[in-house]
Amino acid sequence: MTEPLLRVTGLRKHFPTKGGLLSRNRSVVKAVDGVSLEVAGGETVGLVGESGCGKSTTGRTMLRALEPTSGRIEFDGRDITGVGREELRKLRREMQMIFQDPFSSLNPRHTVGTILAAPFEIQGIKAPNGVKAAVRDLLSRVGLSPEHYNRYPHEFSGGQRQRIGIARALAVQPRLIVCDEPVSALDVSIQAEIINLLQDIQAETGIAYVFVAHDLSVVRHISDRVAVMYLGKVMESATSDELYERPLHPYTNALLSAAPLPDPVQQRAREKIVLQGDLPSPSDPPSGCVFRTRCPMAQQVCAEVTPAYAEHSPGHWVACHFPEDEQLAA
Amino acid sequence: MTLSAGEFAAEPVPTMVDEAQGPVAGRSPWQIARARLRANRVAMIALFMIIFFVVIAIAAPILQALGVIDTTTLHPELVQGPGAMPTGSFGGISIHHPLGVEPQTGRDLFSRILLGITLDTAIAVAATIISVGLGVVLGLVAGFYRGAADWSIGRLIDLILAFPQLLMLIALSPVLVQRITDTGVPQGNPSKITYIIAVLGFFGWPYFARIIRAQVLSLREREFVEAAEMLGARRSRINFKELLPNLWAPILVYSSIVLPTYVSAEAAMSFLGVGIVPPTPTLGNLLQDSVNYATADPTYFLAPGLTLFIVVLAFNLFGDGLRDALDPRSDRAGGK
Ligand SMILES: Nc1ncnc2c1ncn2[C@@H]1O[C@H](COP(=O)(O)OP(=O)(O)O)[C@@H](O)[C@H]1O
Numbered sequence: 001m002t003e004p005l006l007r008v009t010g011l012r013k014h015f016p017t018k019g020g021l022l023s024r025n026r027s028v029v030k031a032v033d034g035v036s037l038e039v040a041g042g043e044t045v046g047l048v049g050e051s052g053c054g055k056s057t058t059g060r061t062m063l064r065a066l067e068p069t070s071g072r073i074e075f076d077g078r079d080i081t082g083v084g085r086e087e088l089r090k091l092r093r094e095m096q097m098i099f100q101d102p103f104s105s106l107n108p109r110h111t112v113g114t115i116l117a118a119p120f121e122i123q124g125i126k127a128p129n130g131v132k133a134a135v136r137d138l139l140s141r142v143g144l145s146p147e148h149y150n151r152y153p154h155e156f157s158g159g160q161r162q163r164i165g166i167a168r169a170l171a172v173q174p175r176l177i178v179c180d181e182p183v184s185a186l187d188v189s190i191q192a193e194i195i196n197l198l199q200d201i202q203a204e205t206g207i208a209y210v211f212v213a214h215d216l217s218v219v220r221h222i223s224d225r226v227a228v229m230y231l232g233k234v235m236e237s238a239t240s241d242e243l244y245e246r247p248l249h250p251y252t253n254a255l256l257s258a259a260p261l262p263d264p265v266q267q268r269a270r271e272k273i274v275l276q277g278d279l280p281s282p283s284d285p286p287s288g289c290v291f292r293t294r295c296p297m298a299q300q301v302c303a304e305v306t307p308a309y310a311e312h313s314p315g316h317w318v319a320c321h322f323p324e325d326e327q328l329a330a
Numbered sequence: 331m332t333l334s335a336g337e338f339a340a341e342p343v344p345t346m347v348d349e350a351q352g353p354v355a356g357r358s359p360w361q362i363a364r365a366r367l368r369a370n371r372v373a374m375i376a377l378f379m380i381i382f383f384v385v386i387a388i389a390a391p392i393l394q395a396l397g398v399i400d401t402t403t404l405h406p407e408l409v410q411g412p413g414a415m416p417t418g419s420f421g422g423i424s425i426h427h428p429l430g431v432e433p434q435t436g437r438d439l440f441s442r443i444l445l446g447i448t449l450d451t452a453i454a455v456a457a458t459i460i461s462v463g464l465g466v467v468l469g470l471v472a473g474f475y476r477g478a479a480d481w482s483i484g485r486l487i488d489l490i491l492a493f494p495q496l497l498m499l500i501a502l503s504p505v506l507v508q509r510i511t512d513t514g515v516p517q518g519n520p521s522k523i524t525y526i527i528a529v530l531g532f533f534g535w536p537y538f539a540r541i542i543r544a545q546v547l548s549l550r551e552r553e554f555v556e557a558a559e560m561l562g563a564r565r566s567r568i569n570f571k572e573l574l575p576n577l578w579a580p581i582l583v584y585s586s587i588v589l590p591t592y593v594s595a596e597a598a599m600s601f602l603g604v605g606i607v608p609p610t611p612t613l614g615n616l617l618q619d620s621v622n623y624a625t626a627d628p629t630y631f632l633a634p635g636l637t638l639f640i641v642v643l644a645f646n647l648f649g650d651g652l653r654d655a656l657d658p659r660s661d662r663a664g665g666k
């Protein structure tokens with residue numbers, strides 16, 4: 001197997017929480033707790049899980065926008081876990097991010113031209129025909145009119161703003177973009193347009209995406225592989241088709257059953273798994289398997305032994321004592 | 331939600347370029363604020379009154395020098411009889427003295443109010459500049475660099491705000507005014523004016539610093555800051571290019587809110603006897619003197635009192651309008 005573009009091994013990000021001025025029990029929020037992930041050049045890896053399970057933190061930490069508590073990040077075969085600030089600055093040309101909230105991700109006091117010229121200025125990129133021409137070119141690449149150069153973000157719709165955010169990430173011609181729920185804040189009708197745009201750009205440039213979403217149905221068609229996260233850990237990962245057709249983890253099953261199927265017959269045949277209880281606090285995760293408190297098939301062993309994240313079949317990884325083989329197909 | 335691959339393929343790459351219609355050159359947030367301000371009738375009337383007062387403030391010393399107005403000449407012939415009250419009705423109003431004359435001295439009240447406006451606004455503007463300047467710089471430093479700088483500035487602010495301001499102001503006045511005189515500022519009113527400006531400016535900046543710091547800290551959480559960091563922007567670029575442009579509006583709004591409080595503060599200080607003393611006129615010392623004659627000569631009391639009221643009101647109304655125009659979300663009252 002060739003070297004992946006990005007390889008993350010045992011990534012942890014713990015946030016200290018202050019328990020008040022006089023309190024001594026300073027706990028930590030285990031936002032990311034041992035995530036391993038690989039992204040090959042040109043592919044899309046979906047990262048899915050409920051809100052608060054640590055997807056954004058994973059995305060930020062693997063780009064070293066946040067300092068990892070432990071673990072190892074390799075980009076293009078090179079360990080970047082500890083590279084210094086100047087080196088990191090250079091790496092920003094290789095890896096970028098698209099943000100969830102198109103209303104807070106663009107500076108309201110800057111024109112689109114200023115926003116999109118920033119990458120060139122910051123990274124000292126020389127554009128052959130000048131920065132202005134390069135910005136206009138970027139605008140048309142993301143489906144906006146180059147005439148919009150002098151407009152302000154508030155004059156655009158959510159979808160258009162997200163396009164500007166995409167253009168900004170593309171400006172440095174990165175090889176990897178972490179898309180942190182890029183369509184969650186948008187209307188359903190606009191979501192498809194933005195996902196389309198991202199796919200077109202990938203086909204054109206061979207860029208790799210880590211595509212974060214809280215909803216399995218959104219990632220299905222854009223992702224080559226999908227990783228399902230729960231409480232800071234990856235529960236299961238496989239190719240898109242494999243994961244959707246042969247889910248092994250009860251949590252994946254529950255997520256899948258929450259998403260409607262296009263075929264009403266299938267929809268009715270499928271049993272609905274409703275998760276009980278609330279998401280446990282990431283500062284005090286359950287012992288053993290973190291999912292056991294909400295798992296319909298939890299046994300005694302689940303509370304005692306943390307299931308290993310192991311390769312169940314080629315390319316299909318799961319962390320569960322009782323993976324649900326063929327249960328849905330039966 | 332169902333998204334099938336077929337649906338994606340069927341969707342052409344959208345060219346929704348014309349959702350934002352109108353002129354190609356966009357309207358900046360400032361232009362929008364200006365349009366909103368123009369549409370606010372109360373704020374516009376207030377603005378015209380402010381302009382009117384500013385013109386007076388600038389013109390009064392010139393008129394004084396030209397002899398058109400005269401704040402100093404005594405007119406003993408106009409204040410005769412018991413108690414040396416102005417002769418004639420309404421405090422001695424006449425062609426030559428449109429607002430009458432002062433009791434005892436017979437000095438022209440109209441002239442004295444005009445020049446009083448000059449001094450009051452000059453003091454308020456100077457004190458605002460000092461407290462805004464100090465507050466913005468220290469608030470930015472605290473918000474930008476956090477850590478030790480933030481901590482030190484925070485404690486300094488706590489210290490200043492814990493001061494019994496008014497008491498210190500009055501108690502320390504003789505000593506500090508003398509200090510100012512010692513540094514070469516002319517004795518008497520010039521030293522007192524310097525003292526008032528310094529005191530108002532010094533006790534005013536902590537509020538600004540806190541506001542600016544809070545703004546910086548909340549702006550830092552916005553994703554556009556993270557986007558700039560992700561592009562490799564250095565701290566200084568983020569501070570000055572990303573954050574600062576978002577701070578002008580609150581700086582302007584809070585300046586417009588404190589300015590009128592400084593006009594009142596000057597009056598209060600004169601009233602309490604630590605302010606500027608006659609013959610130099612301020613609205614504060616005119617009021618202070620006039621309360622002695624409030625029943626016998628109400629014109630003398632009402633003229634500077636109403637002027638002060640209108641000046642402060644105009645600045646306040648304009649400040650409100652400015653706030654609504656620059657930050658419509660703060661428009662809790664739902665006004666226009
Ligand atoms: N800067 C932070 N400080 C403290 N806790 C944080 C911070 N960022 C995220 N968290 C916590 O980490 C957990 C995961 O957050 P996040 O990665 O944003 O989840 P997701 O993106 O999956 O919704 C949450 O419990 C969140 O409260």
Ligand SMILES: [Mg+2]
Nearest residue numbers: 055056057181
């Ligand atoms: Mg998130």
